[in-house]
Amino acid sequence: MTAFLTVLFGRLPIGWLQLSHNRTRLFAAIAGVAFANLLVFVQLGILGALNNTTTAPYALFDADIIVSSADANTLTDGSNVARQRLFQAMSVPGVAEGAPLYMANLEWQRSDGNFSTLQSFGVGVDQTEFLAPDIAAEFNVLALEDTVLIDRTTRGLPGDMLGSISSRTPFIFEANGRTLSAIGTLAVGAGFSSDGTLFTSDQTFLRLFTNRSSGAPNHILLNVQDGIDLTVVVDRLREVLPLDSVQVNTMADAAAADRSYQTTERPTGIIFGFGVLIGVLVGIVIVYQILSVDVSDHLKEYATFKAMGYGHSFFLGIVFEEAIILALFGFIPGLLTSIALYAGLATATGLPIAMGPDRAAVVLLGTLLACIISGAVATRRLAGADPADLF
Numbered sequence: 001m002t003a004f005l006t007v008l009f010g011r012l013p014i015g016w017l018q019l020s021h022n023r024t025r026l027f028a029a030i031a032g033v034a035f036a037n038l039l040v041f042v043q044l045g046i047l048g049a050l051n052n053t054t055t056a057p058y059a060l061f062d063a064d065i066i067v068s069s070a071d072a073n074t075l076t077d078g079s080n081v082a083r084q085r086l087f088q089a090m091s092v093p094g095v096a097e098g099a100p101l102y103m104a105n106l107e108w109q110r111s112d113g114n115f116s117t118l119q120s121f122g123v124g125v126d127q128t129e130f131l132a133p134d135i136a137a138e139f140n141v142l143a144l145e146d147t148v149l150i151d152r153t154t155r156g157l158p159g160d161m162l163g164s165i166s167s168r169t170p171f172i173f174e175a176n177g178r179t180l181s182a183i184g185t186l187a188v189g190a191g192f193s194s195d196g197t198l199f200t201s202d203q204t205f206l207r208l209f210t211n212r213s214s215g216a217p218n219h220i221l222l223n224v225q226d227g228i229d230l231t232v233v234v235d236r237l238r239e240v241l242p243l244d245s246v247q248v249n250t251m252a253d254a255a256a257a258d259r260s261y262q263t264t265e266r267p268t269g270i271i272f273g274f275g276v277l278i279g280v281l282v283g284i285v286i287v288y289q290i291l292s293v294d295v296s297d298h299l300k301e302y303a304t305f306k307a308m309g310y311g312h313s314f315f316l317g318i319v320f321e322e323a324i325i326l327a328l329f330g331f332i333p334g335l336l337t338s339i340a341l342y343a344g345l346a347t348a349t350g351l352p353i354a355m356g357p358d359r360a361a362v363v364l365l366g367t368l369l370a371c372i373i374s375g376a377v378a379t380r381r382l383a384g385a386d387p388a389d390l391f
Helices: 002-009 014-021 023-060 084-090 133-143 202-208 230-240 251-264 267-297 299-307 312-349 357-378
Strands: 065-069 095-109 115-123 147-151 171-175 178-186 196-201 219-224 246-250
Touching: 014 023, 014 312, 023 115, 023 196, 023 251, 023 267, 023 312, 023 357, 065 084, 065 230, 065 251, 084 095, 084 219, 084 230, 095 171, 095 202, 115 202, 133 147, 133 178, 133 196, 178 202, 196 202, 219 230, 230 246, 246 251, 251 267, 267 299, 267 312, 267 357, 299 312, 312 357
Parallel strands: 115 196, 147 178
Antiparallel strands: 065 219, 065 246, 095 115, 095 219, 147 196, 171 178
8 A cells, every 4th residue: 555655646655654553543533434424325315315205206297387285395285276276277378288186195004904105196087198108008097996006116015015916917905995906006116204106096086085175186287388488388377376375386396396395494304414414524523533633643753844844735735645545445434334224224114215426426525525624624733833842
């Protein structure tokens, strides 16, 4: 390592020699940086899963514009929307077609006695143009009463439980006092508020949730005519619809606002975001302590260099060298441990927690920056010190 760093730096790697001189302290420092990396990775992984599960339902639909209640901060909360808003929207120039969207959580007690919460969507069987292509392809079979499409990746289910479902071999189960036939599947996965997803026709939805009315959907989906600017149609809709009771957004804007609300205003997002900050601070403190002690241990050597005419930039270079070495050596075990932990968390929770190259790169850059900041702070004692006072 010494020979490699000598070639890399073009000089004797003083920082590496000082760190490696005390192997126990070096390993403790690497472990500390790795722990800080692990803490940041875990918080970012869960925060990323929150973002992914928040926006995943939007990908199930192929709509341009969504009309929601004015008090709706996310896709799943807020009051219902009067169906008459659909007819008002259809009169706006540029709107090609519209459909009501019904949503509710279905509690399903499985045969093993455990419960699964299914986020359920109801859409008219003749309105498949508002659905993603893979869902729309199977949706026409839902014209039959009490038929559904069920999420084969629902959390808590055996992997092969829903694997052989078809219209000829349906999966029969009971929920909300009705016997449902799952004659097709989709793959969405679990979220923070549900274990899986269920799609059905609007008529089956209303029979399944008897407290719901066809005149009060959760949202209204709209598609615009080809060649018409979405923002123009949104502005027209906002002029026609009463904004004290509804809000109008493009699907992309609604998904972005939903994600922002979940991460900046909901307790879950704030807690995990704060956890990332704590992880960074832990890393800075650990590296500062190590480098500060190292500077104190070598004050006489630094005093000799300073008396020989070396400037403060020389000492910063040595300490920065140590900081970068600690950052890189600590990042690698932190990354490998995090990948293994992600796999375990994804299996245990069913959440989409996975390591991506962008996340690894961001954490690496953050680790390098945090270690460099720690190194700069640790050398302050040398900046104005007199060599004669250091002996």
